[in-house]
Amino acid sequence: QTALTQPASVSGSPGQSITISCVGTSSDIGSYNAVSWYKQNPDQAPRLIIYDVYSRPSGVSNRFSGSKSGNTASLTISGLQAEDEADYYCCSHRSGGTVVFGGGTKVTVL
Amino acid sequence: EVTLVESGGGLVKPGESLRLSCAASGFDFKTYSMNWVRQAPGEGLEWVSSIGSSGKYIYYADSVKGRFTISRDNAKNLLYLQMSSVRVEDTALYYCARDFEGSINSQVGAIDIWGQGTMITVSS
Numbered sequence: 001q002t003a004l005t006q007p008a009s010v011s012g013s014p015g016q017s018i019t020i021s022c023v024g025t026s027s028d029i030g031s032y033n034a035v036s037w038y039k040q041n042p043d044q045a046p047r048l049i050i051y052d053v054y055s056r057p058s059g060v061s062n063r064f065s066g067s068k069s070g071n072t073a074s075l076t077i078s079g080l081q082a083e084d085e086a087d088y089y090c091c092s093h094r095s096g097g098t099v100v101f102g103g104g105t106k107v108t109v110l
Numbered sequence: 111e112v113t114l115v116e117s118g119g120g121l122v123k124p125g126e127s128l129r130l131s132c133a134a135s136g137f138d139f140k141t142y143s144m145n146w147v148r149q150a151p152g153e154g155l156e157w158v159s160s161i162g163s164s165g166k167y168i169y170y171a172d173s174v175k176g177r178f179t180i181s182r183d184n185a186k187n188l189l190y191l192q193m194s195s196v197r198v199e200d201t202a203l204y205y206c207a208r209d210f211e212g213s214i215n216s217q218v219g220a221i222d223i224w225g226q227g228t229m230i231t232v233s234s
Binding site: 033046096097 | 169
């Protein structure tokens with residue numbers, strides 16, 4: 001089950017905006033508006049920050065935004081802060097009822 | 111407080127079996143789809159399996175299909191993962207995780223509550 005493709009690392013300075021891409025196929029991202037994004041701090045469980053491509057759960061900062069074009073989903077973090085430093089994972093529903101995660105992206109705040 | 115507590119982890123030999131359990135509390139367990147997600151040491155997240163609220167709809171990752179079985183007991187608020195013919199590559203922290211009810215669809219990977227995980231190490 002091939003994972004979604006994410007860059008291994010992305011970095012930015014405080015206050016900047018960064019975008020993490022998540023490349024899938026026509027069997028997952030391209031066919032379903034069921035993309036989620038997770039933030040994971042070291043030694044902690046993941047936290048849902050985006051669901052259904054664009055939506056934010058209650059309590060998640062509006063500095064996080066999601067989008068999708070074709071087979072690629074993206075997570076944008078605006079006004080980068082030190083607390084945003086973490087691993088980020090995309091996730092999508094895939095045909096056949098399964099779910100697939102991306103390999104993860106380490107975000108570094110310079 | 112909404113909590114998920116996994117148990118059953120440990121050291122097992124290749125080819126052996128074991129069962130993970132997840133005790134849910136603080137929410138109406140029987141109305142939520144549930145998932146197992148694992149994370150190998152130093153690696154990324156891997157979805158393992160999901161089960162619908164009634165237990166009718168069940169899905170597995172290709173990597174575990176035919177070896178793992180997900181089930182639930184809604185009367186006891188328990189989720190299970192029966193693991194058979196385990197392999198070295200099954201070594202990971204296994205999370206029990208609840209579907210996010212705010213998503214338009216269920217069992218699509220939107221997960222809002224995670225347990226602390228239980229570690230499985232497969233080694234001879």
